[in-house]
């Protein structure tokens with residue numbers, strides 16, 4: 001088994017692929033966003049984070065790395081991880097490398113999910129959900145039979161995306177700019193594999209994981 005990092009633009013389906021790997025192989029999905037959200041407010045680190053948020057400051061890499069370290073130390077030796085949300089830039093990639101070597105662990109595989117801009121755009125902005133039965137639709141790829149009405153229960157569908165076409169474009173471009181150096185870094189380290197994020201994605205990921 002390999003420890004994995006996904007690099008993927010917004011709405012590329014990283015979450016879905018991670019869930020499938022958790023189900024199939026028992027991977028532990030480590031999201032630094034979740035670690036921060038679920039931090040114990042009574043712990044020293046929790047108090048520090050709350051203080052920063054109160055002052056309107058950003059949580060710095062040192063805090064994220066400490067949370068990550070705690071989480072990695074809690075893994076059983078048989079468990080492998082999928083890392084999500086960190087690193088997002090070259091500095092963080094180097095910090096991660098140091099942390100992992102300190103813990104005698106390694107990042108074995110970096111999967112770059114390739115999804116063309118227009119498809120990521122439609123995935124993000126087309127999302128619709130049923131507030132009643134939780135059925136998921138996409139107005140471009142998986143529309144309901146009647147516009148905005150749930151096929152299963154007849155409720156009015158809602159869009160929960162925070163994005164509009166402009167914010168999505170900004171987010172996507174910011175992502176491309178900050179992760180390009182990351183992609184080069186992992187390519188040079190011989191860890192990067194690019195995977196088609198549109199067709200037969202999970203099958204391709206499985207074969208990459210089992211490839212030695």
Ligand SMILES: [Zn+2]
Nearest residue numbers: 130133150153
């Ligand atoms: Zn419904």
